[in-house]
Amino acid sequence: xxxxxxxxxxxxxxxxxxxxxxSKQLTPEIIETFFTVTDKMAADIEAKGRIDLLDDKxxxxxxxxxxxxxxxxxxxxxxxLKAGMVFAQNxxxxxxxxxxxxxxxxxxxxxxxxxxxxxxxxxxxxxxxAGISKVPFINAGDGGNEHPTQAxxxxxxxxxxxxxxxxxxxxxxxxxxxxxSIHSLSRVLSQYEGNRFTFTGPKELEPSDRLLADLRAxxxxxxxxxxxxxxxxxDVAYVNRLQEERFENKVIFEKNRQKYRLNRVDxxxxxxxxxxxxxxIDEISTEVDDLPNALYFKxxxxxxxxxxxxxxxxxxxx
Amino acid sequence: xxxxxxxxxxxxxxxxxxxxxxSKQLTPEIIETFFTVTDKMAADIEAKGRIDLLDDKxxxxxxxxxxxxxxxxxxxxxxxLKAGMVFAQNxxxxxxxxxxxxxxxxxxxxxxxxxxxxxxxxxxxxxxxAGISKVPFINAGDGGNEHPTQAxxxxxxxxxxxxxxxxxxxxxxxxxxxxxSIHSLSRVLSQYEGNRFTFTGPKELEPSDRLLADLRAxxxxxxxxxxxxxxxxxDVAYVNRLQEERFENKVIFEKNRQKYRLNRVDxxxxxxxxxxxxxxIDEISTEVDDLPNALYFKxxxxxxxxxxxxxxxxxxxx
Amino acid sequence: xxxxxxxxxxxxxxxxxxxxxxSKQLTPEIIETFFTVTDKMAADIEAKGRIDLLDDKxxxxxxxxxxxxxxxxxxxxxxxLKAGMVFAQNxxxxxxxxxxxxxxxxxxxxxxxxxxxxxxxxxxxxxxxAGISKVPFINAGDGGNEHPTQAxxxxxxxxxxxxxxxxxxxxxxxxxxxxxSIHSLSRVLSQYEGNRFTFTGPKELEPSDRLLADLRAxxxxxxxxxxxxxxxxxDVAYVNRLQEERFENKVIFEKNRQKYRLNRVDxxxxxxxxxxxxxxIDEISTEVDDLPNALYFKxxxxxxxxxxxxxxxxxxxx
Numbered sequence: 027x028x029x030x031x032x033x034x035x036x037x038x039x040x041x042x043x044x045x046x047x048x049s050k051q052l053t054p055e056i057i058e059t060f061f062t063v064t065d066k067m068a069a070d071i072e073a074k075g076r077i078d079l080l081d082d083k084x085x086x087x088x089x090x091x092x093x094x095x096x097x098x099x100x101x102x103x104x105x106x107l108k109a110g111m112v113f114a115q116n117x118x119x120x121x122x123x124x125x126x127x128x129x130x131x132x133x134x135x136x137x138x139x140x141x142x143x144x145x146x147x148x149x150x151x152x153x154x155x156a157g158i159s160k161v162p163f164i165n166a167g168d169g170g171n172e173h174p175t176q177a178x179x180x181x182x183x184x185x186x187x188x189x190x191x192x193x194x195x196x197x198x199x200x201x202x203x204x205x206x207s208i209h210s211l212s213r214v215l216s217q218y219e220g221n222r223f224t225f226t227g228p229k230e231l232e233p234s235d236r237l238l239a240d241l242r243a244x245x246x247x248x249x250x251x252x253x254x255x256x257x258x259x260x261d262v263a264y265v266n267r268l269q270e271e272r273f274e275n276k277v278i279f280e281k282n283r284q285k286y287r288l289n290r291v292d293x294x295x296x297x298x299x300x301x302x303x304x305x306x307i308d309e310i311s312t313e314v315d316d317l318p319n320a321l322y323f324k325x326x327x328x329x330x331x332x333x334x335x336x337x338x339x340x341x342x343x344x
Numbered sequence: 345x346x347x348x349x350x351x352x353x354x355x356x357x358x359x360x361x362x363x364x365x366x367s368k369q370l371t372p373e374i375i376e377t378f379f380t381v382t383d384k385m386a387a388d389i390e391a392k393g394r395i396d397l398l399d400d401k402x403x404x405x406x407x408x409x410x411x412x413x414x415x416x417x418x419x420x421x422x423x424x425l426k427a428g429m430v431f432a433q434n435x436x437x438x439x440x441x442x443x444x445x446x447x448x449x450x451x452x453x454x455x456x457x458x459x460x461x462x463x464x465x466x467x468x469x470x471x472x473x474a475g476i477s478k479v480p481f482i483n484a485g486d487g488g489n490e491h492p493t494q495a496x497x498x499x500x501x502x503x504x505x506x507x508x509x510x511x512x513x514x515x516x517x518x519x520x521x522x523x524x525s526i527h528s529l530s531r532v533l534s535q536y537e538g539n540r541f542t543f544t545g546p547k548e549l550e551p552s553d554r555l556l557a558d559l560r561a562x563x564x565x566x567x568x569x570x571x572x573x574x575x576x577x578x579d580v581a582y583v584n585r586l587q588e589e590r591f592e593n594k595v596i597f598e599k600n601r602q603k604y605r606l607n608r609v610d611x612x613x614x615x616x617x618x619x620x621x622x623x624x625i626d627e628i629s630t631e632v633d634d635l636p637n638a639l640y641f642k643x644x645x646x647x648x649x650x651x652x653x654x655x656x657x658x659x660x661x662x
Numbered sequence: 663x664x665x666x667x668x669x670x671x672x673x674x675x676x677x678x679x680x681x682x683x684x685s686k687q688l689t690p691e692i693i694e695t696f697f698t699v700t701d702k703m704a705a706d707i708e709a710k711g712r713i714d715l716l717d718d719k720x721x722x723x724x725x726x727x728x729x730x731x732x733x734x735x736x737x738x739x740x741x742x743l744k745a746g747m748v749f750a751q752n753x754x755x756x757x758x759x760x761x762x763x764x765x766x767x768x769x770x771x772x773x774x775x776x777x778x779x780x781x782x783x784x785x786x787x788x789x790x791x792a793g794i795s796k797v798p799f800i801n802a803g804d805g806g807n808e809h810p811t812q813a814x815x816x817x818x819x820x821x822x823x824x825x826x827x828x829x830x831x832x833x834x835x836x837x838x839x840x841x842x843s844i845h846s847l848s849r850v851l852s853q854y855e856g857n858r859f860t861f862t863g864p865k866e867l868e869p870s871d872r873l874l875a876d877l878r879a880x881x882x883x884x885x886x887x888x889x890x891x892x893x894x895x896x897d898v899a900y901v902n903r904l905q906e907e908r909f910e911n912k913v914i915f916e917k918n919r920q921k922y923r924l925n926r927v928d929x930x931x932x933x934x935x936x937x938x939x940x941x942x943i944d945e946i947s948t949e950v951d952d953l954p955n956a957l958y959f960k961x962x963x964x965x966x967x968x969x970x971x972x973x974x975x976x977x978x979x980x
Contacts, residue, residue, distance in 0.1 A: 074400060075401055075402075075458065076399065076400050076401070076402070076428060081712065082710060082711030082712050083711055083712070084711075084712070084738055084741050084742065086734070094432040097432075098430045098431070098432055098452075098453065098456050099456060101430040101456075102402055102428075102430050102457065105428030105429065105430060106428065108428070110712060110738075110741030110742065110744070111737075111741065112737040112738050112741060113734070113737065114730040114734055125941070125943045126940070126941035126942065126943065127948075129948075130940065130941065130942055133959045133962075134731065134734075134940065134959070134962045135734065137959070137962055137963030137966065138734050138735060138738035138963075138965075138966060139738065140711065304448065304452065305443070305444035306444065306448055312445075312447075323451045326451075326452050326455055327456075329456075330455065330456060392718060393718030393719055393720075394717065394718050394719070394720070394746060412750040413770065415750075416722070416750055416770075416771065416774050417774060419747075419748040419749065419774075420720055420746075420748045420774035420775065423720050423746030423747065423748060424720065424746065426746070622762070622770065623761070623762035623766065624766055625761045625762065630763075630765075641769045641770070641773070644769075644773055645773030645774075647773075648774060
């Protein structure tokens, strides 16, 4: 657990931390609390469209790396809660480039807002920012390091469908080496008993020894498989796209692109839930989209109530 | 008439469609309904500044092509109705470029919002998006194809001043070949009886045979004229700028730029209303601006109540 | 005093002008009124987070030059007052570049909003815009010319701490030649009696003869000093960064960068308040940050209530 400077005028009853920077903060107990608040937020969207819960707050959205998906999801969460918003977007063209430090920037933005959401290309920037900020801080992705709100969304989606986060037979693919989504989700789920993880994908993109060691240390069974048949009793397949630039040559990339791709026949009647943090490129055929176990768009839609819950809880309002 | 997937939880009493993608959807009956709601919105802005009508809704603004004018007009409409807003701007620097399809993008944004407004460079993108979206969709310009809200604004402006959309003697210039504003407005007005259209401008930029054939098929008289004198009983002149890149050489462009330009003497005491979708470059001299029949800035201002009306009607709230 | 076109439907009881474009408009009497309203706004943020004062208004933010700092501060001010907002950002990629005049642009934006805030690279653009606009206009920086809201923030910060704006012993550094912040603040403070200004910094960046003449004409004592010791009875040091591109060669720049820099030993126990319009680069060591007289982050935080006061007063709502 990380500890951050506590602001004087903000008390926060539901969470033992003031800022969320890492999926390591997401213990089973905290996740359970999140799910309860997220369910309430989803019901409020459904019933009322928008609620007044944060209409006395201002949310700062600092996206120093392009990410329309996460950006729009946080915007929607803030707007559904009627919070005010201030933006700094496209930092490459802003005054933030003049040599100002991240610390100075955060000290300024904390004066303009009640909570800060930041995406930043630099690994570790979230911890620096959270350590400085007097107002609560949310890491919306810091380089290849962490993206804890994605892990919350993914866990919420699985729990919503399966009713549990333990005793699950889960496939992760296809870039387990570099995907911060796979890292975060597998670490979160490794806290629960009886899960079995099968990592599949190109040889070059197998999970790191360190990740495997950490997961196995929790007692979670981890398997590396060249190929997987989703009809063999898997509960969840969590897949992401292959990135061409990771491959030495186009021929090998093309071979892998063809091989690591879910077609309708792979998914239909498997009973296995298909998740994808999106954007989807070639890893799932569009023929899969209308199958009942294709969950990726529903998963994306959970981003709004999950982030509403997080904003409200960190502001002591949930 | 186009038909789109109907969402389960949205009923829409005032319009026979869920999304607006084409000026072909704008029948005289629908236009009349629009004008009534637009008048009400204009009165509400005047009296109250902003109204609560959409304060339980979130509007997504997807501008994948620069268009501050249309973008700001839609923002103002949404804010005057107290709707929440989510943005994706400057898509060239966003994750939307990673190879994700427009279909996937819309499926994501529909989860973040209650209605989607999109400008996109690709002709036909609006129909694709409207066909996918579960929430109402508005085309804010798809390449050289359609810009139906501009046609609504133009028709509203003429009706406001003349009290009718029929029996009008209208000049269109100066680029009738490529202007989607001229295409859309002429098609809309060709549904009314007794209109006469005179197209003027450089030879190179005369309307296409297809447009002329379509307009004439409605019984509308269409004339091509090298020159026009606005004092010869014209009711409306709808002009736009010439684009230098359309001309083979600078000399021909310069000659046309000088010739197709409204000066004060052309407009004063003509009784002819001057409209321009803006931006104005050289097609109207600034000496014209303070004449009572110079309507282009008033026309721009109608963008807000027209778009308020559209948002409210498509959301079943007007 | 400048005079602008008065709109018919806006009365403005607290200010003798409709638009703020220059620090020359900021007389001691007006500044005093501002301070009273700013104090009220600061108390409202503290007590309520956001207030309904401008919830019937729409603020247009036109930032045609990157300035995340000023932009976010104005956004926060508008959101704390629950005003609606419309944006045009990154104008380099917008339709505003197509050759449209600033005059036409303002005529359009005034139809989308109730007040316009603009930053523009071109010196004098603010006066052009304010002269055209039917709605109140605020200059958020026009090239090297004026940035009157920064002067208000700086004066407010000094007054908050010292209880007065007269009889102050003030150091200005380190680029007094080109800093519009130093120009504006020194001109504002020269209206008060008994102030003494010491300009320090590289020889190349001394204040212009014209500025010195203007300041001395008010009776303000002005001194040029190669070096200054803050322990010699100074009340305020207002410093900004040196810009490398202003120097002929890197060696001279580097020498000046080392010399004109406040370290902890320079500031501690001096009793001199340290202000900086930010961003801070090398002009103040981070060791200074936690000293009680390091005021620059508090100064930045005053930007929100100061701009709230200005928006409210220009809209006749304070």
